[in-house]
């Protein structure tokens with residue numbers, strides 16, 4: 001996928017109450033504006049990467065990009081599980097993410113247990129991959145470090161290692 005790593009940010013909106021939080025795997029949903037900007041070569045499936053809420057710390061994440069049943073599978077959704085335990089929900093906050101690599105395509109599971117096991121595998125794979133030296137440096141990317149000082153944290157004005165004004169993906 002040519003577009004990886006892919007940087008974007010947007011407000012955390014309410015999802016469709018599929019109860020991911022009850023499964024212990026809450027997923028922060030992006031609005032359509034962020035999803036609609038995805039480059040065509042970013043296919044549906046499970047990705048690993050980094051994420052930060054507001055101007056907070058950068059954590060590892062796994063993201064599912066998939067077809068949204070709520071819209072009769074005509075619309076894609078992007079759902080990020082941040083690999084960190086937060087004290088509170090962060091609806092309405094700006095979530096900044098970089099998609100670093102692809103883990104696997106989406107698929108259905110025979111049971112909830114099988115689904116949870118698959119997601120936990122994804123999380124373990126993400127943790128290992130994101131410790132590779134070539135990925136560690138993304139933590140210090142201008143995209144994340146500039147947030148604290150930036151006055152305008154607009155949805156999906158992505159930055160890159162070299163410039164802060166690049167629209168969307170700087171790579």
Ligand code: ADP
Nearest residue numbers: 014015016017020021026027028082089090091
């Ligand atoms: P929804 O259907 O509204 O997306 P979820 O059950 O998927 O509900 O929970 C997602 C919400 O949980 C996020 O929008 C965020 O506010 C909160 N949350 C708390 N911890 C996390 C986390 N580690 N990763 C993602 N979201 C989290």
Ligand code: MG
Nearest residue numbers: 015027028029
């Ligand atoms: Mg969700």
